[in-house]
Amino acid sequence: MSSLLKRYDFIIKIDLIWLSNYVASFLLILILNFVLPRMMPGDPLHAIYGEEALIAMTPEMEAEIIKRFALDQPWHAQLLTYIIALLRGDLGYSYYYRTGVSDVILCFLPWTLLLTGLAFMISSCIGVILGIESGYRRGSKFDGFMLPIMMFLGGMPDFFIGIILLLLFGVTLGLAPLGGAMSPYAGHSGIDLVMDIAHHLMLPLITLVLVQLAPTYLLTRNAMLTTLRARFIMTAKATGLSEGDIRYKHAGRNSLLPVVTAIGIRVPNMITGALFLEIVFSYPGVGTLLNTALSARDYPLIQGVLLIVTVTVLTTNFLVDMTYTRLDPRVRYAR
Amino acid sequence: MMLEISGLVARYGEHEVLRGIDLRLEKGDSLAIIGESGAGKTTLGLAMMRLTGARLDGKLLFDGMNLLEFSEDEMRRLRGDRMAMVFQNVEDALDPVYTAEEQVCEAISAHNKWSKTRIRERARALLTAVGLDEMRYRLYPHQLSGGERQRVLIAMALANDPDLLILDEPTASLDALTKADIVELLRSATSDRISIIITHDISLASSLSKKMAVLYSGAIMEMGRTADLIRNPKHPYTRGLLRSFPSMSTTKDLQGIPGRTIPGIGGCPFHPRCTQKMEICEREVPRPVELNGRQIACHRGGIVPLLEIRDVSKKFNGFHAVSHVTLTLYEGETVALVGESGSGKTTLAKILMGLIEPDSGEILLEGERARWDAGFYRRVQMIFQNPKESISHRLNVLQAVREPLDVQKMGSEEERITSAMWALESAELPTDPEFLRRYPHQLSGGEAQRVAIARALVMHPKLLIADEPTSALDPSVQAKILRLLMDLQERMGLSILFITHDIALARKVSDRIAVMLRGSIVEEGPSGEVLREPAHWYTASLVECASICTRTVGVPAMEQ
Amino acid sequence: MHVDLWREIRSSSAGVFGMVIVAIIAGLAVSAPITAPSYRDIGPVFSPPSGEHLLGTDDLGQDIAAKLIHGARTSLMIAFGVAILSALISVIVGGSAAMLGGTYDRVCMRAVDAVMSLPSVVVMILVGAYLKPDLWLLIILISLFSWPGGARIVRSQTLSLRERLHVVAARAFGASRGYILVRHILPDLGPVLVAIMIQDARRAVLMEAGLAFLGVSDPMVVSWGRMMKQAMAFTYLDAWKWWLIPAGVLLSVTLVGFSLIAAALERAMDPRLQEDV
Numbered sequence A: 001m002s003s004l005l006k007r008y009d010f011i012i013k014i015d016l017i018w019l020s021n022y023v024a025s026f027l028l029i030l031i032l033n034f035v036l037p038r039m040m041p042g043d044p045l046h047a048i049y050g051e052e053a054l055i056a057m058t059p060e061m062e063a064e065i066i067k068r069f070a071l072d073q074p075w076h077a078q079l080l081t082y083i084i085a086l087l088r089g090d091l092g093y094s095y096y097y098r099t100g101v102s103d104v105i106l107c108f109l110p111w112t113l114l115l116t117g118l119a120f121m122i123s124s125c126i127g128v129i130l131g132i133e134s135g136y137r138r139g140s141k142f143d144g145f146m147l148p149i150m151m152f153l154g155g156m157p158d159f160f161i162g163i164i165l166l167l168l169f170g171v172t173l174g175l176a177p178l179g180g181a182m183s184p185y186a187g188h189s190g191i192d193l194v195m196d197i198a199h200h201l202m203l204p205l206i207t208l209v210l211v212q213l214a215p216t217y218l219l220t221r222n223a224m225l226t227t228l229r230a231r232f233i234m235t236a237k238a239t240g241l242s243e244g245d246i247r248y249k250h251a252g253r254n255s256l257l258p259v260v261t262a263i264g265i266r267v268p269n270m271i272t273g274a275l276f277l278e279i280v281f282s283y284p285g286v287g288t289l290l291n292t293a294l295s296a297r298d299y300p301l302i303q304g305v306l307l308i309v310t311v312t313v314l315t316t317n318f319l320v321d322m323t324y325t326r327l328d329p330r331v332r333y334a335r
Numbered sequence B: 001m002m003l004e005i006s007g008l009v010a011r012y013g014e015h016e017v018l019r020g021i022d023l024r025l026e027k028g029d030s031l032a033i034i035g036e037s038g039a040g041k042t043t044l045g046l047a048m049m050r051l052t053g054a055r056l057d058g059k060l061l062f063d064g065m066n067l068l069e070f071s072e073d074e075m076r077r078l079r080g081d082r083m084a085m086v087f088q089n090v091e092d093a094l095d096p097v098y099t100a101e102e103q104v105c106e107a108i109s110a111h112n113k114w115s116k117t118r119i120r121e122r123a124r125a126l127l128t129a130v131g132l133d134e135m136r137y138r139l140y141p142h143q144l145s146g147g148e149r150q151r152v153l154i155a156m157a158l159a160n161d162p163d164l165l166i167l168d169e170p171t172a173s174l175d176a177l178t179k180a181d182i183v184e185l186l187r188s189a190t191s192d193r194i195s196i197i198i199t200h201d202i203s204l205a206s207s208l209s210k211k212m213a214v215l216y217s218g219a220i221m222e223m224g225r226t227a228d229l230i231r232n233p234k235h236p237y238t239r240g241l242l243r244s245f246p247s248m249s250t251t252k253d254l255q256g257i258p259g260r261t262i263p264g265i266g267g268c269p270f271h272p273r274c275t276q277k278m279e280i281c282e283r284e285v286p287r288p289v290e291l292n293g294r295q296i297a298c299h300r301g302g303i304v305p306l307l308e309i310r311d312v313s314k315k316f317n318g319f320h321a322v323s324h325v326t327l328t329l330y331e332g333e334t335v336a337l338v339g340e341s342g343s344g345k346t347t348l349a350k351i352l353m354g355l356i357e358p359d360s361g362e363i364l365l366e367g368e369r370a371r372w373d374a375g376f377y378r379r380v381q382m383i384f385q386n387p388k389e390s391i392s393h394r395l396n397v398l399q400a401v402r403e404p405l406d407v408q409k410m411g412s413e414e415e416r417i418t419s420a421m422w423a424l425e426s427a428e429l430p431t432d433p434e435f436l437r438r439y440p441h442q443l444s445g446g447e448a449q450r451v452a453i454a455r456a457l458v459m460h461p462k463l464l465i466a467d468e469p470t471s472a473l474d475p476s477v478q479a480k481i482l483r484l485l486m487d488l489q490e491r492m493g494l495s496i497l498f499i500t501h502d503i504a505l506a507r508k509v510s511d512r513i514a515v516m517l518r519g520s521i522v523e524e525g526p527s528g529e530v531l532r533e534p535a536h537w538y539t540a541s542l543v544e545c546a547s548i549c550t551r552t553v554g555v556p557a558m559e560q
Numbered sequence C: 001m002h003v004d005l006w007r008e009i010r011s012s013s014a015g016v017f018g019m020v021i022v023a024i025i026a027g028l029a030v031s032a033p034i035t036a037p038s039y040r041d042i043g044p045v046f047s048p049p050s051g052e053h054l055l056g057t058d059d060l061g062q063d064i065a066a067k068l069i070h071g072a073r074t075s076l077m078i079a080f081g082v083a084i085l086s087a088l089i090s091v092i093v094g095g096s097a098a099m100l101g102g103t104y105d106r107v108c109m110r111a112v113d114a115v116m117s118l119p120s121v122v123v124m125i126l127v128g129a130y131l132k133p134d135l136w137l138l139i140i141l142i143s144l145f146s147w148p149g150g151a152r153i154v155r156s157q158t159l160s161l162r163e164r165l166h167v168v169a170a171r172a173f174g175a176s177r178g179y180i181l182v183r184h185i186l187p188d189l190g191p192v193l194v195a196i197m198i199q200d201a202r203r204a205v206l207m208e209a210g211l212a213f214l215g216v217s218d219p220m221v222v223s224w225g226r227m228m229k230q231a232m233a234f235t236y237l238d239a240w241k242w243w244l245i246p247a248g249v250l251l252s253v254t255l256v257g258f259s260l261i262a263a264a265l266e267r268a269m270d271p272r273l274q275e276d277v
Ligand SMILES: Nc1ncnc2c1ncn2[C@@H]1O[C@H](COP(=O)(O)OP(=O)(O)OP(=O)(O)O)[C@@H](O)[C@H]1O
Pocket: B012, B017, B035, B036, B037, B038, B039, B040, B041, B042, B043, B044, B053, B200, B263
């Protein structure tokens, strides 16, 4: 009993160390958000909101913001207000949209989550399967066909793939809409609505899947090559297991481990990729929001986006870590 | 049920890893395959399962079916069901993400359409049978010890009660006690089917197998009954292999086989390393020949007798100095002739060297009657107890060493000097002019004996008769001279008749021991055996005395 | 690790292809002052390709081909700068963490993990939006986000090198940590470092283009990403064919070139990947 307790104790400790990792990343962003504007010359209000914003603001609004964020106070008081505001979910005021930053982001976030979530699942499944097949049959025609394509695809910049697809299917062939997440004022509902959304989602999704496919594929393939050399593959063959069992249950399952770890590292990459593609396809997600904020120089909005994206990335990473411990008994029990 | 392999060849590209294996095994047979690393043992095992990446040719009949003609799917149905293999116990022989029980279940379900519970029951029964603790069924491989993992692997192999069980290094990297446990388990697992044990551990092979095959460079060099083969190896390679393996039954210091495997050569694969090769060995592959249950692939029929002493007697004034002595010395081995002083050892040596005429009996050198002519002395040389006296005090080192060449008028002046230099180097002596000009009285005892050895070596003899070569030397020098003789034997395939009264010394240097008492040989056999179980009371008393002496004198490290 | 990098890259066709690509782009970049001296000259806007303007002119009436050549210059300068700076930080952090160990090591690795799990492009967008970086600041910024991966590799390599016999031997006769690092470990790190630098270079080119595509860049610097951003606004004109596409293709080709070299290097250093051809 006591040994059992000890083990849990140990696991908790490790999890804390892990968590501290996420906390550190998060703090880094907070500090950046807080310090960066205040490092700029001029008074905080000017630095945080920028010239363009202030032109658009009335003096009352300025006063309200100064009060809300204690901008006329010394920095520690500012920090305290900043944190308290954050805890309330107050990310500041977007002069461009004339409303709170969090509200704006919440409008745009679901589309990004839809896009990345789907792309993530589809690209992971296809990438892993192609990688397993290619690695298992290395040197075959299939492998010789996939490998160069994937290496090429993996080398391309994501937004350019998007541009090409947009120009091809959207502009030239007219098969896909040029922007948006659904047709405005069409009043679709039910199945029509779903189809409409799918129609708009198609091109960005395909692009994102294509972009994300290559790294998953290459990594799975490499992992397969390594796993196939392991002795237990020989054991499985000598046991007379079927090809499929050897390929998926043993080689594939073990090759998944490094792939899952690497997914964690790839999540930031993937979300940024999605942001860029949203801009290319004018898809109303966080990326487009970011682009708007950038051209409008709406600094609080940029900060808010950064914070949300970071939180999303860290959460995903955490989930991936959790999955990993489920997948690999060596990590599950060795601790 | 029968496994019949004939002319099995495995190739990786041009490289032949197996070159024509012939084997025939029946139910109940257990065959050990031994050989150096890279000999192709694993490849042979995998070939039987059709799991090697090499290209296979020849015949592989299992129960009358030629497996080489089977489709992959037909093979798959055989593997794990009628034939199974246990791989070397390496960290990743089991899949790290499944529990022990799951993996055994999988091995069962791969060939049976049983219900889940029935499969699990069988798996548990198997795991119990291999002695895995019940607490550990649900553990993952990394949580199991090396021995436990090996048990799981064995359980998986036995899952469907295979007819053919192949074990590849089943106990490598296990500690001695675990190993003993596993060997016990394997002994019961291998009975009642055909089992093949691949290993370079000869003690494992001898405890698990009835038959043994020695593989070298993809060819079977020798095959026979295990105990027989170990006790009396007939192929030069087998002897070399046994000599380099430490075991409790051999006592001689470890020796190696000179050189290393050279892949892809023609003729007998062993010829670059063989010390008794003839010209034909480089040209033709020797066919395996069976004689009295022993199969040997050698153009010379195995290790050849070098010197045969047949029923030799000598009387001095009515006193039997040597009476009816029969002894055979094989190429490349050391026979120690042990006996107290006056037992006739030196007389026998002198007869061998042609210094004394025997009254009766004959002596054969390489199958021909010894004529004690120039040809004889080129092949047989002697070193004496007292080196300084055996070298004329008027000759310096160089002159002494080249003397035999001068006597035999062999080679030009330059060639004689080159040979002398080589001999000196072989005897680990300096070759600078200062040393070459020294005279016997300027040499230490050890140096003098080395000069004597160099002189004996200079004509590349095949047999060295060493009469108490070290008894006049202090122990440390003595050890070095013995080491030198062993090294020379390893390098040049020299046979040595080592005459001594010291059975403890004989034990460390000889392959066989012959014990002499009052002119007759009363006992003869492999050194380990003679010492462990002396058959004659006199040998027993010698052994007894030697161990008492060492104990009272307190010489350390003469372990028995 | 004794790898003859040059030979390994040449022995793989992908590697050779990558080298050729990067060499061509580098040739373009170096030749810019000669082949495209007048890229800032202004003429008629949106003129289609002609003898005078190989790829026509853009919305400002500047020669697109000339701007593309100068874009290569920007990309490769960034690539080169980031590769050196980022690898330097990787070696310093990774090497010292491995050599010193203990708490320092743990802190360093925490920092590595923390930076690695940040969405670096978005962070750079924010920082870039405030600081409006020029080329040099951009190099520094990108490097600040590129080093962790390399540091991790350098650390593990150093740890394993540290246990190699010749290093242990040097320690056994009392060599200092600095001496061991400089004399034994850095030289052996060579191949790994080259691989890290190629990866960093690739990422730097992509990041610069991405940031410029979003408008976070020095307007005075010609950049493929910026050209693409500008061209995107005119997709209703035919101009994208000789404006947007060539810029994108050049960028892609450069990135693919680096990727191919990196893949060849990875293969060279992992014998397990070598068996397949
Ligand atoms: N995949 C392969 N490709 C090319 N050659 C190989 C391959 N596998 C084995 N060989 C060669 O086949 C020969 C025999 O190898 P094998 O593994 O059968 O030896 P072994 O007797 O089992 O050695 P060990 O005692 O070290 O296990 C060796 O020369 C080896 O180099």
